[in-house]
Amino acid sequence: MDYKTSIFVVCYILFAPLIGGLLQGIDRKISARMQRRVGPPLLQPFYDVIKLFKKQVIAVTPSQGFLLLTYFVLMVLTGAMFFAGSDILLCFFVLSTAATFLYFAAVVSSSPYATVGSMRELIQMLAYEPAVLLTCVGFYLAEGTFNVDEIVRSDTSAIRYLPGFFVAFVFILTIKMRKSPFDTSTSHHMHQEIVKGITTEMGAQNLALFQITEWYETVFLMGVVGLFVINSNPISIVVAIAVVLAVYFLEILIDNSSARVKWNLMVKSSWLVTIFAAGVNLLVLMLVYKR
Amino acid sequence: MGIFVGKNNMEVKTMIIPFLILFPFIVAVLMFAIRVNKIRNGVAYLSAAIIIGVDIYLAVSWIMGGCEILSLYVDTALANHVILAAEIVLAIAVTILCFIHRKYWISILAIAPTALMAYLELYGPVEEGVAHITVDRLSILMCLIVGIIGGLIIVYAVGYMHGYHHHHTDIPDRRYYFFSILFLFLGAMFGFVLSDNLLWIDFFWELTSVCSFLLIGYTKEQVAVTNSFRALWMNLLGGCALAIGIFYCAYNAHTTSLHSLVEAGVIGEKAAIIPVALIAFAALTKAAQLPFSTWLIGAMVAPTPSSALLHSATMVKAGIYILFRLSPAMSGTLTGDMIALIGGFTFFATSVIAIAQSDGKKVLAFSTISNLGLMVACAGVGRPETIWAGVFLMIFHAISKSLLFQDVGATENSLHSRDIEDMHGLLYLLPKLAIFMFIGIAGMFLAPFGMLIAKWSALKAAVDSSNIILVLFICFGSATTAFYWTKWMGKIISHSHMTGEPFKDITKKNEMISLVVHAVLMILLCLLFPVLTKVYVGPLLTEMFGYSTDVLPTNILIMLVIIILLVFAVPFLAYIYNKNVKTNVKLSYMNGINVGDNKAFIDSFGDEKKLWLSNYYFHILIGQRKLMAPVRLIATALLIVMMIMIIGGAM
Numbered sequence: 001m002d003y004k005t006s007i008f009v010v011c012y013i014l015f016a017p018l019i020g021g022l023l024q025g026i027d028r029k030i031s032a033r034m035q036r037r038v039g040p041p042l043l044q045p046f047y048d049v050i051k052l053f054k055k056q057v058i059a060v061t062p063s064q065g066f067l068l069l070t071y072f073v074l075m076v077l078t079g080a081m082f083f084a085g086s087d088i089l090l091c092f093f094v095l096s097t098a099a100t101f102l103y104f105a106a107v108v109s110s111s112p113y114a115t116v117g118s119m120r121e122l123i124q125m126l127a128y129e130p131a132v133l134l135t136c137v138g139f140y141l142a143e144g145t146f147n148v149d150e151i152v153r154s155d156t157s158a159i160r161y162l163p164g165f166f167v168a169f170v171f172i173l174t175i176k177m178r179k180s181p182f183d184t185s186t187s188h189h190m191h192q193e194i195v196k197g198i199t200t201e202m203g204a205q206n207l208a209l210f211q212i213t214e215w216y217e218t219v220f221l222m223g224v225v226g227l228f229v230i231n232s233n234p235i236s237i238v239v240a241i242a243v244v245l246a247v248y249f250l251e252i253l254i255d256n257s258s259a260r261v262k263w264n265l266m267v268k269s270s271w272l273v274t275i276f277a278a279g280v281n282l283l284v285l286m287l288v289y290k291r
Numbered sequence: 292m293g294i295f296v297g298k299n300n301m302e303v304k305t306m307i308i309p310f311l312i313l314f315p316f317i318v319a320v321l322m323f324a325i326r327v328n329k330i331r332n333g334v335a336y337l338s339a340a341i342i343i344g345v346d347i348y349l350a351v352s353w354i355m356g357g358c359e360i361l362s363l364y365v366d367t368a369l370a371n372h373v374i375l376a377a378e379i380v381l382a383i384a385v386t387i388l389c390f391i392h393r394k395y396w397i398s399i400l401a402i403a404p405t406a407l408m409a410y411l412e413l414y415g416p417v418e419e420g421v422a423h424i425t426v427d428r429l430s431i432l433m434c435l436i437v438g439i440i441g442g443l444i445i446v447y448a449v450g451y452m453h454g455y456h457h458h459h460t461d462i463p464d465r466r467y468y469f470f471s472i473l474f475l476f477l478g479a480m481f482g483f484v485l486s487d488n489l490l491w492i493d494f495f496w497e498l499t500s501v502c503s504f505l506l507i508g509y510t511k512e513q514v515a516v517t518n519s520f521r522a523l524w525m526n527l528l529g530g531c532a533l534a535i536g537i538f539y540c541a542y543n544a545h546t547t548s549l550h551s552l553v554e555a556g557v558i559g560e561k562a563a564i565i566p567v568a569l570i571a572f573a574a575l576t577k578a579a580q581l582p583f584s585t586w587l588i589g590a591m592v593a594p595t596p597s598s599a600l601l602h603s604a605t606m607v608k609a610g611i612y613i614l615f616r617l618s619p620a621m622s623g624t625l626t627g628d629m630i631a632l633i634g635g636f637t638f639f640a641t642s643v644i645a646i647a648q649s650d651g652k653k654v655l656a657f658s659t660i661s662n663l664g665l666m667v668a669c670a671g672v673g674r675p676e677t678i679w680a681g682v683f684l685m686i687f688h689a690i691s692k693s694l695l696f697q698d699v700g701a702t703e704n705s706l707h708s709r710d711i712e713d714m715h716g717l718l719y720l721l722p723k724l725a726i727f728m729f730i731g732i733a734g735m736f737l738a739p740f741g742m743l744i745a746k747w748s749a750l751k752a753a754v755d756s757s758n759i760i761l762v763l764f765i766c767f768g769s770a771t772t773a774f775y776w777t778k779w780m781g782k783i784i785s786h787s788h789m790t791g792e793p794f795k796d797i798t799k800k801n802e803m804i805s806l807v808v809h810a811v812l813m814i815l816l817c818l819l820f821p822v823l824t825k826v827y828v829g830p831l832l833t834e835m836f837g838y839s840t841d842v843l844p845t846n847i848l849i850m851l852v853i854i855i856l857l858v859f860a861v862p863f864l865a866y867i868y869n870k871n872v873k874t875n876v877k878l879s880y881m882n883g884i885n886v887g888d889n890k891a892f893i894d895s896f897g898d899e900k901k902l903w904l905s906n907y908y909f910h911i912l913i914g915q916r917k918l919m920a921p922v923r924l925i926a927t928a929l930l931i932v933m934m935i936m937i938i939g940g941a942m
Contacts, residue, residue, distance in 0.1 A: 058874070060878065126771065134766050201880065282759060
């Protein structure tokens with residue numbers, strides 16, 4: 001690892017939570033405006049997390065803490081690997097291992113609402129996993145490598161070859177970020193059928209940890225969105241940031257303009273989109289642009 | 292180390308290999324003869340230890356001797372006749388059993404291939420100077436799997452069967468018969484993986500088919516008999532294909548050596564196409580691929596050690612082994628496409644059905660079929676990368692499946708149920724067994740265990756060979772596989788909602804020994820796997836394909852080591868750190884007042900409602916009843932169409 005990649009990794013570890021928290025602040029602000037509310041201050045997510053850290057730790061079972069901590073570390077590892085320019089498929093493998101630990105942290109409590117939420121989280125994983133793996137395959141076909149550092153050094157943006165993969169990835173991003181209409185495993189409002197779903201039994205430090213992990217995850221996922229655009233031309237970085245912001249805005253828009261669907265519609269629609277957008281794109285890539 | 296080198300090495304081998312094949316047969320006879328349980332158990336332990344010991348000695352001495360490919364036993368007229376006689380006896384025995392149980396037509400499937408083989412042996416073209424046994428890296432690897440895992444299963448079985456007959460008093464105690472078959476099975480497997488002569492391979496093939504048939508029917512209950520005959524006809528059908536393939540090969544490709552056949556296939560000789568296709572078809576039946584998967588599901592009625600043996604060390608691995616052998620010849624051909632397609636389809640379809648199962652052994656059975664599907668697909672693509680992936684899938688699968696079957700069996704003895712729903716909170720009910728189960732499941736799909744990196748390699752190779760449909764199957768199949776394993780793991784660690792008497796762990800000491808060894812092997816393998824790929828599996832590929840490829844690039848290797856260390860270390864360190872965090876333990880939120888604990892709450896009528904948590908199964912949507920028939924139909928149609936295309940194209 002040369003010093004340049006180390007800088008990237010250190011930057012990710014230090015700044016990802018800041019960017020992620022800020023994005024969430026923007027999210028809450030824009031969502032509020034869409035609902036004709038004033039909304040919380042931009043930095044509210046940070047205030048919340050700081051407050052959570054100050055509270056005494058309350059949990060149904062103490063083992064939840066270490067499972068969440070593992071989830072956190074593996075998520076940071078995922079992002080660190082990604083920004084170190086490593087193999088993107090491995091990144092997603094570690095990500096799914098991290099997600100498994102989140103599932104464990106929720107079910108270990110044996111709380112009814114957390115269990116229902118975590119079962120639904122598993123279904124969400126079932127819904128997005130194929131598209132995620134296919135996205136990696138797409139990058140490999142377009143750029144001839146799984147390595148992120150080589151993908152960003154290519155002459156053209158990957159999206160030129162991968163429009164279908166991009167559509168599928170943005171589609172499952174809604175599931176991955178647990179946004180409406182696919183927020184089946186958790187909800188923003190306590191007074192709904194599964195209370196807070198997967199996070200029901202998480203409090204204080206544990207909830208704060210979950211929150212920070214989500215920020216890391218958001219930055220990593222947005223990084224993947226950016227990867228579709230970035231190429232050896234420096235201008236592409238600006239374009240990538242613009243695309244990332246546009247996608248993020250799109251997610252907020254979808255979140256605020258749709259109602260939660262049932263799990264079977266979620267799996268069906270995401271798999272269909274995966275097959276028709278990514279699958280057809282894959283077919284074209286393999287048959288037409290065969291490398 | 293002197294005795295390992297040079298000519299001595301050769302002599303050692305010529306002594307050890309027949310011993311390894313014949314010794315289990317002798318023990319099988321002993322097992323049948325000794326009717327005093329204690330003495331028989333003692334002999335079984337000793338023999339298992341000898342098999343493991345000799346097996347490891349063979350592997351170590353061969354590796355120390357420089358891993359040279361050995362071709363042994365050129366002149367074997369006597370052995371040939373003995374094998375022919377044994378094969379005829381086998382066919383007669385099967386025929387008698389078929390007539391007793393009025394399954395007359397199945398006997399045809401036993402008689403026909405035997406007649407073909409007998410004709411070939413007595414009147415067929417004589418081939419001079421061909422070795423009958425070949426020792427190379429793949430066969431040594433298979434020997435290690437068969438010997439070590441199989442030996443451990445026998446150690447486990449001694450304790451398990453004792454408890455089994457203690458609980459199932461309605462089933463006649465025929466342990467002498469059971470152990471006899473177990474040893475016979477091991478001998479047949481050793482013979483199978485070491486033979487190069489196709490006639491010998493055919494005999495050991497039929498022997499494994501019959502052994503599994505006898506094991507499945509052990510309890511003599513109606514369902515066991517039905518299932519055993521289903522297993523028999525499917526495997527004998529494969530045996531027929533194998534026999535016809537060999538017969539065709541002997542007359543048209545002018546060889547009865549597996550290596551020569553593969554070589555002919557690699558250079559694209561037309562005469563090799565049909566035998567390769569037929570043998571590959573036979574392998575599909577043995578590896579329980581769709582549409583033949585039902586025999587392995589039905590095999591669950593047998594006592595657990597036989598399931599463990601069928602699923603991990605023997606039987607299904609025989610199918611995979613032969614496909615690996617054939618893979619260089621299948622690469623890029625229509626046969627390869629067929630095998631890859633069937634394998635990929637099986638991987639995905641059976642993993643979907645596995646989601647709907649709540650019976651622990653059934654989940655294991657479907658996951659075996661599914662995982663075998665991935666290995667079969669790897670063999671079908673037939674590139675060094677996929678065989679690399681396939682070999683690791685096989686090793687990891689053998690250990691973790693054996694571990695899981697034994698563990699579920701032991702859990703069933705203590706818990707009186709093998710339903711996953713009843714394993715809620717197993718970590719607190721039967722902690723030791725739960726931890727083994729956790730390790731086994733983690734080995735099946737979680738990073739950093741080799742399963743995942745093998746999947747990485749399989750996916751990459753599928754993309755490289757432009758096999759679009761296989762890429763899709765792998766992507767979707769990975770998602771469904773993770774689903775059923777993760778929800779099982781979640782069940783184990785959830786806090787118990789059980790009320791009433793705690794369960795007692797009645798696992799016997801020898802069962803524990805086997806479980807511990809398996810778990811240790813699993814973790815060791817995970818840690819040593821980068822080393823293993825460099826020193827053993829890499830050269831294995833060179834041996835097979837004639838050229839070497841760097842399957843694991845250095846940057847991936849480094850990443851992998853980091854992941855391995857972190858995934859083991861992080862939960863451990865987090866656990867230690869978290870122990871010092873003061874946690875205020877409170878009751879869970881139930882939308883009603885808890886009744887003092889997390890097991891019940893007061894509802895709006897003031898009544899006490901018990902809490903009962905269960906997983907999602909969607910059995911109405913994707914259950915075995917609903918999906919099995921259509922997927923078998925699809926697979927059958929695929930298989931028939933492609934076989935016709937292959938054979939028609941080669942005529």
